[in-house]
Amino acid sequence: MRKVLLPWQLLLLVVLAWWLLPVQLGGRTAYVIVNGNSMYPTLHRGDLVLVRRAESYSPGQIAAYRYPDVGTVIHRVVGTAGDRLIFKGDHNSWTDGYRPTPAEVIGSYWLKIPKIGGLIGNMRSPLEFAILAMVIGAVSLGPAALGARRSASTATRVMPTVGSGLLVAAALSLLLGALAFTRPTRIEAVQEVPYTQSGRFGYTARANPSVYDGGVVTTGQPVFRRLVDTLQLRLAYRFSSPQPHEVGGSYKVLAQVGDDSGWRRSIELVPSTPFRGDGFERSFQLDLRRVQQLLAEAQRLTGVQREQYTLTILAQITTGGTLDGQQFRAQFAPAMAFQMDSLRLQLLQPTEGEATGKSVQAMLRVPTLEANYLSLGPLRLPVIAARWLATLLLLGSILGLIALQGWSRRLLEQGEHAVIASRWGHALVDVLEPPSAEGIVPLRDLGSLEALLASAPSARLLHARQGDHHYYYVMADGQTYLYAAEGR
16 A cells, blocks of 8 residues: 655645745745836836845845835845945936935845735735635645645545645635735824813903992993003913823913004013913903003004904913823914994903803824724724734644644555545445345446445445455445455
8 A cells, every 4th residue: 555645735835834934923034015116127016025134235135124204115235335225226316315224124035926916905805805815725726636636645535625625724824914914014193182272361340330330340341441441351271181291381462453454553461471281370451541542643643543443352372292192382362352442342242241262172183003904805804913813824724734644644554444434434334245236346446436425425335344355335326336445
């Protein structure tokens, strides 16, 4: 009886799995898809290039490195500058702007697979995934099946479903690995951190109690200029965010007088003042006589007199610090506006008894890295999980094939009877005497017996033993077939 050796396809699969182990899992191989024509005619768009780490790199070598803010670049080393390497694309007339150190180089050119990178990069739909899987599966299964027929090895027939399943699993793991290891595990994203700034104004003034209750003008009430010369103003500023923060800044307050022609003049009420923490409160005064003097001087010089002006109290606030661990800076300008004539000041959009101003919610856009995903039809799988899944699936398939081959070898060493008993033992009927029938048709090999039983699943399978010889009789469609085998 011939011994069944370990198939060379299986050994080659083990060697390739070890040799092609990606750098992310401790190997020395990385996978780069060419995206441009800078290396034409050596490399073309869509080529998949395998690069391997080296101890050093010298001019003339093609190597891949990570260009900051650009990504992975594969160009040729054309020189050195101190401890850094100078790269240039074969099709470019200029050298690369970034010069990496040898430690920053991903690896040097080892193998190119034309166009397959474009197929991997463009694969999105389940149909494309299935087609490529079937192609790889067919390529993987073809040599194994051919080898089985050439060697007439019955062990490969014992569990064809399991063996085929393991080979398909290996092919799918290679496909999944090609998809996962050519994509980064994390991608750049923007996280929005919310924060709110609010600024509220208010005012009070002492006045004739015959006109105002309690002799006090409050926010929202008109200010009669014959009764009030000075307004007491207040400003309250607050910064808030649900995220950790530490802020501070500065502010100043202006009184702006203007008219509908666009003319404007500013009076500084509070000079630039620093603050620390989430906010501040500040009280200050507005001298209405000074405002009137400014208007009178403008009227005298221009000869233009208007019945109404606007008076705006404007805060200019600059806030900065850290928000959710990120540096930021923001400007904020709450305001309180009055309509002013010769008799009174009237707050625009008055809300009697309450402060007036504004509240603004904004977002700090923080660059961050987030997990990258593979979209396989309705399934979204993290790239890092896909890498581990592909690796474990490949290793599991290899170990399964090794175990299946070992089991088949041991089975064959026991003889063909052990093979038949392992597969059709549930249907065997042991008899002491073989059936007597004329015109028994002999079967020349185990494959013929398998084919017969497959075509006639209801056929009877009888077994008789004489010494080390086993005789199997199949009775189907009125005909008796005989196969003789050896075994313990």
